[in-house]
Amino acid sequence: FNVFPRQPTWKKYDLTYRIMNYTPDMTRADVDYAIEKAFKVWSNVTPLTFRRIYMGEADIMISFASGVHGDFYPFDGRHGTLAHAYAPGPGIGGDAHFDEDEGWTADIRGYNLFLVAAHEFGHSLGLDHSRDPQALMYPNYKAVDPSRFRLSQDDVKGIQTLYGGPVNRPSKSPELPSKPTTKPNVCSSSMTFDAITTLRGEIIFFKDRFLMRKQLQNPKVSVDLLSLFWPSLPSGIQAAYEVESKDQVFLFKDSKYWAVSGTNLLTGYPKNIQSLGFPSYVKKMDAAVHNPVTGKTYFFVGNNYWRYDERSQSMDKNYPRQIAKAFLGVGPKVEAAFYYNRHYYFFQGAKQLEYDTFSNRVTQVLNSNSWFGC
């Protein structure tokens, strides 16, 4: 990746944009969506946020123009130069211009506005052209299916060099407390976990920005940064579960959730948890666990839990129910959970309850870090 000379960046995280005019090639709604989605490419991997305004001077002014359009860099008719943008700065700084003589589309015919806009907004944020042909910031247009678009590692490294990862922003709101930078001591007697899941035969323990990987046949535990595996995911994952039959792991934070297969982030995510069938008052998950025998997934929120049928992809009826009443000896709340060999393992603070799913009762009370051979 490259950055502009003298590395201009925005000195704030919350940026504004304004769409000054529209191309007749696409509906207004399609233009709005393409632009919003293009900004999301960058907000997903940085602390940056992009808010649309409809009047006055935005940080990033977006317009369509033909030929000479007042900035000494005239467009050149069809093909050739498709668009250009300016590095962060006052006035024209950050602005993005699109050549109206091109055929703009919302799919892969013509030039896809989302793909070109995502590239130009990389410039608006301070990235220069990359020599990596797989990078979004490569100078030449490459027609890819927008629904399968993924930011390359080159692009992620570049933008995170300028602005840091998704949670590196100084905490301006209480829900973003500053995260510890030192690795967690898994053998501490007060060790707690944010979320736990299995993943292709390993057990993954999530804590702040870190994850601990435990291979069942190997006492060794490795502690890594979550962003090493999933750079576009935020830290502070709150719930996670694996659906082994689909080789998918679902990760939850606040009202969003992602699906990964190994280290591959599946397209179409993040989604909102409401899409699973939760009532609107549910804002976040405490824990989740999937039972591969019944095909049911249990979501734990406060004192209650919901049950979701993975086969029919729908929430079962007559929920929520109370955790303490359904899982005797467990409750009232659950902080993390995973399934292994006919048992759920429920985590509450520094305690862990082994729960037999056939006899429906707690069979052992363990320390939360019993898996680490401390």
Place this chain on the structure above:
Amino acid sequence: SYNLPVNHGTTLEKNLLVAEPYLEKFYGLKMKELPLNKIKGNDPVVEKIEEMQEFFGLEVTGTLDSATLEMMQKPRCGVPDVHD
């Protein structure tokens, strides 16, 4: 204009019509400032072609070969690839 070391078989004028504006726009070639006293080996146009070939990972020949011309005609972003 300069006698570029061009592969045989391509018409120089047509190629230059593609190359010069591209190199001016994206690689900072200053056509108006070309040195009058050309010393062997310091042909700015050749240097810019080599710079562009190097950026795109093409074989650095300093000539307007077909791969280079093809790359110059791809639709692309208007921001230059190199900056002063």
